[in-house]
Amino acid sequence: MDNNTKKELQSATFERLLNHLDERKDVQNIDIMNLAGFCRNCLSRWYREEAEKKSITITDDEARKHVYGMSYLEWKKKYQK
Numbered sequence: 740m741d742n743n744t745k746k747e748l749q750s751a752t753f754e755r756l757l758n759h760l761d762e763r764k765d766v767q768n769i770d771i772m773n774l775a776g777f778c779r780n781c782l783s784r785w786y787r788e789e790a791e792k793k794s795i796t797i798t799d800d801e802a803r804k805h806v807y808g809m810s811y812l813e814w815k816k817k818y819q820k
Contacts, residue, residue: 756782757782757805757806757808760779760806761807761808764814764817764818765818767819767820768780768819779803779806779807780803780806782806783799783802783803783805783806783807784799784802786802786805786806787799787801787802790802
């Protein structure tokens with residue numbers, strides 16, 4: 740498998756994970772953290788850190804919006820228990 744194909748597959752897998760988490764708003768971050776050792780906030784932080792490695796500046800809020808599909812504050816109001 741060439742590197743471009745590998746990156747395309749990884750990107751598609753990441754987007755699929757985000758879609759899955761979006762469909763499971765009933766699952767709280769603490770639940771994911773307790774079971775898997777990471778949560779939506781971790782994903783957004785990793786996304787921001789990877790952008791920084793490529794000299795792309797995004798804020799934590801922008802990264803969270805990508806992961807949550809909306810602002811973090813909006814998500815918390817709607818879905819956090």
